[in-house]
Amino acid sequence: MIKVTVWNENIHERESEEIRRVYPEGIHGCIADFLKKEGFEIRTATLEQPECGLTEEVLRNTDVLVWWGHMGHEKVPDEIVDRVYRHVNEGMGFIGLHSTHGSKIFRKLCGTGSEALKWRADGEQEILWTVDRSHPILDGVPEKIILPQEEMYGEPFSIPNPDSVLFISWFEGGEVFRSGCTFHRGCGKIFYFRPGHEEFPTFFIPEIQKVIVNAVKWAAPFDFPKNTTGLVEPTHPF
Amino acid sequence: MIKVTVWNENIHERESEEIRRVYPEGIHGCIADFLKKEGFEIRTATLEQPECGLTEEVLRNTDVLVWWGHMGHEKVPDEIVDRVYRHVNEGMGFIGLHSTHGSKIFRKLCGTGSEALKWRADGEQEILWTVDRSHPILDGVPEKIILPQEEMYGEPFSIPNPDSVLFISWFEGGEVFRSGCTFHRGCGKIFYFRPGHEEFPTFFIPEIQKVIVNAVKWAAPFDFPKNTTGLVEPTHPF
Amino acid sequence: MIKVTVWNENIHERESEEIRRVYPEGIHGCIADFLKKEGFEIRTATLEQPECGLTEEVLRNTDVLVWWGHMGHEKVPDEIVDRVYRHVNEGMGFIGLHSTHGSKIFRKLCGTGSEALKWRADGEQEILWTVDRSHPILDGVPEKIILPQEEMYGEPFSIPNPDSVLFISWFEGGEVFRSGCTFHRGCGKIFYFRPGHEEFPTFFIPEIQKVIVNAVKWAAPFDFPKNTTGLVEPTHPF
Amino acid sequence: MIKVTVWNENIHERESEEIRRVYPEGIHGCIADFLKKEGFEIRTATLEQPECGLTEEVLRNTDVLVWWGHMGHEKVPDEIVDRVYRHVNEGMGFIGLHSTHGSKIFRKLCGTGSEALKWRADGEQEILWTVDRSHPILDGVPEKIILPQEEMYGEPFSIPNPDSVLFISWFEGGEVFRSGCTFHRGCGKIFYFRPGHEEFPTFFIPEIQKVIVNAVKWAAPFDFPKNTTGLVEPTHPF
Numbered sequence: 024m025i026k027v028t029v030w031n032e033n034i035h036e037r038e039s040e041e042i043r044r045v046y047p048e049g050i051h052g053c054i055a056d057f058l059k060k061e062g063f064e065i066r067t068a069t070l071e072q073p074e075c076g077l078t079e080e081v082l083r084n085t086d087v088l089v090w091w092g093h094m095g096h097e098k099v100p101d102e103i104v105d106r107v108y109r110h111v112n113e114g115m116g117f118i119g120l121h122s123t124h125g126s127k128i129f130r131k132l133c134g135t136g137s138e139a140l141k142w143r144a145d146g147e148q149e150i151l152w153t154v155d156r157s158h159p160i161l162d163g164v165p166e167k168i169i170l171p172q173e174e175m176y177g178e179p180f181s182i183p184n185p186d187s188v189l190f191i192s193w194f195e196g197g198e199v200f201r202s203g204c205t206f207h208r209g210c211g212k213i214f215y216f217r218p219g220h221e222e223f224p225t226f227f228i229p230e231i232q233k234v235i236v237n238a239v240k241w242a243a244p245f246d247f248p249k250n251t252t253g254l255v256e257p258t259h260p261f
Numbered sequence: 262m263i264k265v266t267v268w269n270e271n272i273h274e275r276e277s278e279e280i281r282r283v284y285p286e287g288i289h290g291c292i293a294d295f296l297k298k299e300g301f302e303i304r305t306a307t308l309e310q311p312e313c314g315l316t317e318e319v320l321r322n323t324d325v326l327v328w329w330g331h332m333g334h335e336k337v338p339d340e341i342v343d344r345v346y347r348h349v350n351e352g353m354g355f356i357g358l359h360s361t362h363g364s365k366i367f368r369k370l371c372g373t374g375s376e377a378l379k380w381r382a383d384g385e386q387e388i389l390w391t392v393d394r395s396h397p398i399l400d401g402v403p404e405k406i407i408l409p410q411e412e413m414y415g416e417p418f419s420i421p422n423p424d425s426v427l428f429i430s431w432f433e434g435g436e437v438f439r440s441g442c443t444f445h446r447g448c449g450k451i452f453y454f455r456p457g458h459e460e461f462p463t464f465f466i467p468e469i470q471k472v473i474v475n476a477v478k479w480a481a482p483f484d485f486p487k488n489t490t491g492l493v494e495p496t497h498p499f
Numbered sequence: 500m501i502k503v504t505v506w507n508e509n510i511h512e513r514e515s516e517e518i519r520r521v522y523p524e525g526i527h528g529c530i531a532d533f534l535k536k537e538g539f540e541i542r543t544a545t546l547e548q549p550e551c552g553l554t555e556e557v558l559r560n561t562d563v564l565v566w567w568g569h570m571g572h573e574k575v576p577d578e579i580v581d582r583v584y585r586h587v588n589e590g591m592g593f594i595g596l597h598s599t600h601g602s603k604i605f606r607k608l609c610g611t612g613s614e615a616l617k618w619r620a621d622g623e624q625e626i627l628w629t630v631d632r633s634h635p636i637l638d639g640v641p642e643k644i645i646l647p648q649e650e651m652y653g654e655p656f657s658i659p660n661p662d663s664v665l666f667i668s669w670f671e672g673g674e675v676f677r678s679g680c681t682f683h684r685g686c687g688k689i690f691y692f693r694p695g696h697e698e699f700p701t702f703f704i705p706e707i708q709k710v711i712v713n714a715v716k717w718a719a720p721f722d723f724p725k726n727t728t729g730l731v732e733p734t735h736p737f
Numbered sequence: 738m739i740k741v742t743v744w745n746e747n748i749h750e751r752e753s754e755e756i757r758r759v760y761p762e763g764i765h766g767c768i769a770d771f772l773k774k775e776g777f778e779i780r781t782a783t784l785e786q787p788e789c790g791l792t793e794e795v796l797r798n799t800d801v802l803v804w805w806g807h808m809g810h811e812k813v814p815d816e817i818v819d820r821v822y823r824h825v826n827e828g829m830g831f832i833g834l835h836s837t838h839g840s841k842i843f844r845k846l847c848g849t850g851s852e853a854l855k856w857r858a859d860g861e862q863e864i865l866w867t868v869d870r871s872h873p874i875l876d877g878v879p880e881k882i883i884l885p886q887e888e889m890y891g892e893p894f895s896i897p898n899p900d901s902v903l904f905i906s907w908f909e910g911g912e913v914f915r916s917g918c919t920f921h922r923g924c925g926k927i928f929y930f931r932p933g934h935e936e937f938p939t940f941f942i943p944e945i946q947k948v949i950v951n952a953v954k955w956a957a958p959f960d961f962p963k964n965t966t967g968l969v970e971p972t973h974p975f
Contacts, residue, residue, distance in 0.1 A: 157683035197972030258911030395921035435734030445871035496673030
């Protein structure tokens with residue numbers, strides 16, 4: 024059974040009644056709910072917990088880490104970021120949602136200023152178009168997903184060349200965005216998925232849930248080739 | 262001096278007075294004109310010429326081939342397609358414009374059904390957003406290019422993973438498209454550039470011209486490593 | 500259950516007693532055998548059958564097509580190549596083994612002169628090193644696979660940029676080769692795997708079998724997004 | 738004129754007479770010499786200088802930074818690493834040589850544990866084979882470069898998918914390595930080039946110099962698209 028840890032900074036939901044009305048159990052609660060129904064083993068963790076809820080013990084028992092962060096990016100201590108980073112490179116899957124693009128951990132995995140992009144929270148329409156239809160994260164997903172109201176993110180988005188681009192978004196106000204991108208770092212697989220602004224009930228939409236469920240399956244670790252490093256004897260005598 | 266051959270099927274311009282009013286010298290004439298001003302050595306070739314104007318002699322003297330085709334795709338004989346294909350793989354640059362996505366030569370270079378996409382010729386607005394800003398084809402190009410009226414092309418666009426995505430287009434009617442894509446095949450560099458519907462004076466727009474000029478410079482061949490193939494002696498004795 | 504068709508030209512095994520001694524049931528027989536043990540539904544097809552054994556009916560019932568060809572490349576009719584090509588673009592997985600690099604179908608999928616490479620059949624040692632360890636085709640595969648005797652293939656190998664490079668081979672005589680490469684074309688996933696010269700019992704080696712079994716699982720189709728193409732109404736009114 | 742800063746930790750050359758005999762002017766001196774002959778404007782900088790010789794002023798006047806580091810990786814202060822990182826993302830070219838794979842700056846640009854690889858300093862033969870022959874860094878470079886004696890680096894090399902793989906190395910002792918890789922981060926272009934162990938006079942070899950000269954030309958910045966970020970007005974009224 025795939026073990027998933029859903030991490031959420033959980034600030035908006037605690038500080039704003041308006042957001043709490045959208046996500047009464049927190050964004051992490053909503054995501055944990057629909058993942059549980061798929062039979063994954065689910066744990067949640069939040070910023071206010073000791074070590075952000077991401078102890079070595081927790082991460083050692085996590086196959087895929089789902090992350091939602093925004094206002095609290097800089098409150099995540101560097102040691103926690105380094106710990107998550109190490110686990111990803113060792114094979115833990117990582118799914119970064121929405122404003123996670125600006126988190127310390129995503130920037131560290133990218134090696135770019137991925138925090139810099141255009142944005143506008145006017146509640147305009149977003150249409151996510153599928154691009155690389157051969158990718159298993161799109162299993163059972165329709166050609167396009169229409170979100171009635173979302174925050175806009177606009178290109179240029181400073182990321183390394185993705186391994187695959189799964190979605191490109193169209194926004195009512197004239198912008199576009201690579202909204203579904205895969206990467207790998209070491210043995211770890213990474214999926215960045217754009218939608219999920221706290222003011223709108225995006226994570227309750229079945230197609231969005233389907234994408235995240237597929238991404239968890241895709242990002243789960245397997246029996247990676249064990250590699251040796253450091254000083255080695257010749258493989259072939261010379 | 263870079264030697265450029267501008268190929269155009271030249272059907273719309275001959276058969277329709279309306280299109281001739283947009284491109285009195287043909288689309289090839291317009292493109293040849295602005296490329297000449299850059300100091301490139303320019304030749305044009307069209308479908309109705311013997312061997313489509315693309316004799317072995319012409320291609321041997323072509324550094325970069327610019328291609329515009331649409332209604333006449335199937336009228337280009339397979340031998341000519343094979344000849345262009347061989348030259349691209351040997352290092353000739355290839356710039357495919359607009360409906361060239363459905364040409365025999367582009368499909369052969371892609372290995373996909375690149376002819377299949379969404380389209381709509383309602384003269385809506387297109388906004389081309391730059392994506393990979395590190396690419397030399399974007400030298401001096403603004404962050405976005407707004408085209409007041411263009412044909413729409415919509416994803417999914419069936420192409421192999423591009424080496425780089427330089428532009429993504431937004432269309433008024435809700436679609437998006439990877440409008441500037443680079444590939445390589447053998448030693449040859451390829452740039453696909455979406456805009457350029459025959460009904461609109463797109464190739465007269467300075468920013469569009471700038472992109473094509475940069476693409477010619479980027480795609481021009483150089484002194485490629487000479488490689489041996491076939492049965493070879495060991496490089497290292499064993 | 501994944502439906503696999505194993506295609507083999509089956510010429511060497513019929514014409515040479517020496518090769519028949521290595522593969523008494525043909526290369527296709529050997530591959531079919533170890534794939535059956537995984538519970539896949541297996542069919543074989545060979546060049547000498549009507550329509551090369553690859554009727555529309557057969558391909559419509561094939562999830563993944565495994566291909567081994569060499570001397571008979573040019574004997575496969577273009578209609579059959581076009582049929583396989585269409586099915587790959589529509590989502591059928593394709594696993595090309597060894598000299599399949601020079602087949603009509605692989606060249607058509609690549610858009611390059613993939614037949615051109617260095618070779619030498621002196622029975623030297625090959626060491627396949629894993630590269631992208633995050634890829635599921637490497638599940639349970641060791642860091643390196645040592646083949647005591649193989650034909651050598653040497654770079655430069657004229658292929659488009661692979662989506663992932665899974666193996667790079669070292670050869671005793673001083674050459675290297677990208678021996679495990681993934682691509683996609685349309686909805687179809689493609690894996691090229693270099694080893695498997697007819698003179699050596701490579702396909703009986705457990706690690707090689709493991710890679711091919713994993714590749715079948717990876718390349719199997721799923722419920723792809725259904726896309727519309729052609730003239731479309733606006734998605735968003737304008 | 739392209740402005741190049743050649744950075745070298747300059748430890749081996751100062752501490753070991755043996756290494757000083759190979760590089761009497763330091764590795765940076767050797768590299769600066771052959772780059773000067775190309776007409777580039779050259780500056781050198783070393784670890785022992787204030788701010789490692791990489792002040793904001795120096796970096797603002799650097800088009801391409803060439804880096805050689807090994808024993809002193811951890812002695813480069815984080816502020817300097819962050820400064821170089823910012824300049825790369827803003828468009829400064831970066832050429833990382835040999836053991837630079839383990840430097841703080843290269844790891845930060847990769848987002849991986851790129852320090853982990855196999856190595857062996859037995860002075861064995863290395864053969865660098867060209868791979869993507871369409872890339873301008875290979876202009877005038879032969880199909881293979883044979884280095885009589887080098888340190889071995891072996892795969893798996895933990896790097897993100899390169900934009901292009903230009904060289905794969907063969908080592909006498911049975912290993913392989915992606916020895917020439919390009920990446921981009923933001924507007925900045927990056928080239929990692931494997932050869933250059935301090936014990937061997939690799940940087941005096943004309944083919945190696947040719948590659949580095951080409952890489953400098955390729956990595957030099959141009960007039961990048963100026964992008965806006967942050968809260969933006971709609972591009973298209975809605």
